[in-house]
Amino acid sequence: MRVTLHVWRQNGPDDKGQIVRYPLDDVSEHMSFLEMLDVLNETLIESGDEPVAFDHDCREGICGACSLMINGVAHGPQAGTTACQLHMRSFKDGDEIYIEPWRAKAFPVIKDLVVDRSAFDRIISAGGYVSVNTGSAQDANLVPIGKDDADEAFDYATCIGCGACVASCKNASAMLFVGAKFSHLEKLPQGQVEADRRATAMVEQMDIEGFGNCTNQYECQAVCPKEIKVDAIARLNRAFSRSTVKNG
Amino acid sequence: MAVSGLALGGFVIGHLSGNLLLFLGRDAFNSYAEWLHGNQGLLWGARLGLLAMIALHVRTALVLRKRNTDARPVRYAFESTVQASQASRSMLLTGLLVLAYVILHLAHFTWGWLDSTAGATETLTRAGEEVVRHDTYGMVVAGFQNVFYSAIYIAAMVVLALHLSHGFHSLFQSLGLRHPSYTPKIEMGARVLAWGIAGAYMSIPFAVLSGGVS
Numbered sequence: 055m056r057v058t059l060h061v062w063r064q065n066g067p068d069d070k071g072q073i074v075r076y077p078l079d080d081v082s083e084h085m086s087f088l089e090m091l092d093v094l095n096e097t098l099i100e101s102g103d104e105p106v107a108f109d110h111d112c113r114e115g116i117c118g119a120c121s122l123m124i125n126g127v128a129h130g131p132q133a134g135t136t137a138c139q140l141h142m143r144s145f146k147d148g149d150e151i152y153i154e155p156w157r158a159k160a161f162p163v164i165k166d167l168v169v170d171r172s173a174f175d176r177i178i179s180a181g182g183y184v185s186v187n188t189g190s191a192q193d194a195n196l197v198p199i200g201k202d203d204a205d206e207a208f209d210y211a212t213c214i215g216c217g218a219c220v221a222s223c224k225n226a227s228a229m230l231f232v233g234a235k236f237s238h239l240e241k242l243p244q245g246q247v248e249a250d251r252r253a254t255a256m257v258e259q260m261d262i263e264g265f266g267n268c269t270n271q272y273e274c275q276a277v278c279p280k281e282i283k284v285d286a287i288a289r290l291n292r293a294f295s296r297s298t299v300k301n302g
Numbered sequence: 303m304a305v306s307g308l309a310l311g312g313f314v315i316g317h318l319s320g321n322l323l324l325f326l327g328r329d330a331f332n333s334y335a336e337w338l339h340g341n342q343g344l345l346w347g348a349r350l351g352l353l354a355m356i357a358l359h360v361r362t363a364l365v366l367r368k369r370n371t372d373a374r375p376v377r378y379a380f381e382s383t384v385q386a387s388q389a390s391r392s393m394l395l396t397g398l399l400v401l402a403y404v405i406l407h408l409a410h411f412t413w414g415w416l417d418s419t420a421g422a423t424e425t426l427t428r429a430g431e432e433v434v435r436h437d438t439y440g441m442v443v444a445g446f447q448n449v450f451y452s453a454i455y456i457a458a459m460v461v462l463a464l465h466l467s468h469g470f471h472s473l474f475q476s477l478g479l480r481h482p483s484y485t486p487k488i489e490m491g492a493r494v495l496a497w498g499i500a501g502a503y504m505s506i507p508f509a510v511l512s513g514g515v516s
Contacts, residue, residue, distance in 0.1 A: 060379070073379050126382025152380035159373050222384070224391070225370035266373030267366050269393065270472040271386035285480055292478025 055081050055147040059094065061106055062154045064163050071163065073152070083143040087130060088113060088120065090142055091153075107166040115139040115279065118214030121221070122167060123154040128218035128277040136216065136279040156221035159264040160228070173263040174215050174231060181255030182235045184244050203241050210238035212280040219274035225266030230274040232256050233286030240289060250297035257294055303366070304473035306359040311470065313352055314462070318502055324515060328439040332424065335438035360401065367394055389468040396465040403458035410445060417445055446510035456504050463500035467493045 056079050064071030078097075081090055088110050095105035111119035120137040124130035130140045145151065153167065161169040199207075211234075219230035236253055239245030245252075268287060275284045320338070323331045338345055383391070409415045422444075424437040446452050470492035474480065479488075509515040 062379070123378060123380075126378055126380040127384060154378055154380065157374050157376050157378055159375050224386070226373035227370075264373055266370035268476075269366075269370070269390065270468075270475045271390045273384055273386050276384040284475070285482070288475055288478045288480030290478075291476055295478055 055083055055142065055145070057081055057090075057142075057145060057148070058150045060150065060152045061094075061167070063106070063166055064155075066165060067162055073154075081142055083141065085142045086113065086138055087122070087124070087140040087142065088138045107164075107168045109168050110138060113138040116214060118216035121156050121169060121171070121217055123152075123156060123221055125152050128156070128221040129216075129279050133276070134279060134281045136214075139279075156217050158217075158220050158226035158266075160226070161217060161220065169217070171215070171217050173265070174217065174228070176263065177228070177232060177256050177259045178235060180259035181248075181252040182239070184239060184248065186244060186247060197243055199242060207238045207241035210234045210241065210282060210286055213238075213278075213282055214280060216279060218277050218279060220265065222273045222277040223266065223268075224271060224273065225269060227268045227274075228260050228263070228265040229268040229287045229290065230278060230282060230284065232260050233284070233288075233290040234282045236293065237286040237289045240293065249293050250300065253290055253293035254297045254301070257290070303359065303362050304476035306355045306362065307469050307473055309355040310352070310359060311466065311473075313348075313355075314466070314499060318499060321506060322502065324439065324442060324506060325509070328424075328437075331439040331442075332435060332437060336435050339436070356401070356404075360397070363394060363397060387468065389464040390472070393465060393468060396461050399461045400458065400465055403454070403461070406454070407458075410451065411441065416451075417441070417448075442506070443510050443516060446507040449511065452507035452511055455507050459500040459503045462503075463496045466496035466499065470495055 056077070059076040059078055060073045061076060062071060063074045076094055076098075078090070078094055081093065085093070088108070091106060091108055098105045109119045109121050111117040113120075115136040115138060118136075120129070122129065122137040124137065124140070129135060129137045130144065132140050132144050155161075155163050155167045156169045156171075158169075160173040161171055164170050213231060213234035215231060217231070220226050220228050223229075236249075236256060239252065240249045270284075272284050275282070320334055323334050389396070406416075410417055422437045422440050423434050424440065425432055425434050427433070446455070471485075471489045474485070474488050506515070
């Protein structure tokens with residue numbers, strides 16, 4: 055199949071950047087989206103041009119490295135799928151495909167399609183952990199946890215921190231990421247002790263980083279490759295309100 | 303947004319319940335208006351409370367819009383929406399249109415700037431004495447007999463319904479009240495309530511224009 059790519063090219067953080075058009079022939083429908091970009095880069099290198107920089111690591115849909123806005127949708131048109139697991143059969147022969155980096159003040163572009171997502175790390179550092187001293191490893195079943203709670207905690211814990219929620223949100227809000235990280239700890243006994251303090255600290259750091267605010271449009275839920283639900287945001291809102299009422 | 307929106311939503315319902323007394327006739331509606339204006343403490347308390355809530359709601363909306371715009375300094379070249387409703391994406395616009403309509407509505411019925419019949423009175427006999435009171439019923443009927451004004455009113459109610467249909471269920475999410483069993487019912491209930499309120503408001507100009515209320 056033949057596709058025409060419109061790729062965001064930007065030499066560095068201070069470069070203005072622009073969309074560059076690349077026609078690409080002989081694309082196999084069995085290629086993953088990233089393999090298709092590999093083919094593009096091979097042709098660019100062969101012709102002496104700079105290859106397109108893009109983030110990738112495991113290419114198995116579990117690391118959260120890939121971060122491509124494809125035709126205005128984070129990770130592309132297939133729901134519940136990272137860009138590395140998206141295949142070219144999701145497109146038609148002759149398609150025009152726009153590829154852009156995540157756009158957010160808190161995710162500055164480093165080069166081409168690569169953005170700096172260390173704002174997420176700083177939010178985790180602010181409160182996304184359990185600080186109780188666990189001592190030596192205890193018996194695995196010493197703290198009973200209901201199956202429903204364990205399942206729900208695990209669902210939230212599947213967040214890979216890719217940033218698609220921020221990229222797709224009209225306000226570049228990180229509420230789904232923060233909600234997922236908060237909720238997976240709040241659903242477990244070890245994480246409940248500091249829940250209110252954690253909610254306040256993570257939300258404050260999120261604001262400091264310059265993310266926007268949630269206006270409940272749920273685009274984040276629609277594009278999350280791990281299909282994390284906005285129930286996580288409601289849990290965070292509830293804890294934040296509770297903490298604000300209690301502590302002022 | 304949620305708390306001030308809830309207060310303003312409460313007013314929308316309270317105001318509607320008063321307005322629907324129009325269908326009980328001139329005496330019921332004018333007596334309600336007379337009672338309301340006879341309780342100046344209640345009236346001004348409600349007015350000042352409403353003004354504070356409007357100011358809070360509008361200010362918060364503008365502050366949030368500024369922060370949200372700043373959060374994405376470079377927009378996408380290819381913009382797309384997966385599933386967000388049109389109502390949720392136009393809350394600032396619909397909110398400002400409702401605010402503009404509220405000012406027009408006050409200028410029309412409360413301040414009487416647009417309609418010479420706004421100051422009309424009726425005379426009735428109470429305990430053997432003649433009493434003159436404001437003919438609110440006559441003012442409303444005369445106002446809605448103007449097709450142009452009725453059309454603006456009906457359009458404003460459609461905009462209000464769009465605003466409320468997102469706002470009513472959104473406030474539950476913002477306050478953290480979400481549950482797999484209840485949330486679908488809340489979302490459906492919000493749409494039914496929003497369009498039900500708008501429909502009930504619209505029934506008044508329709509009734510006047512069709513001659514059902516005169």
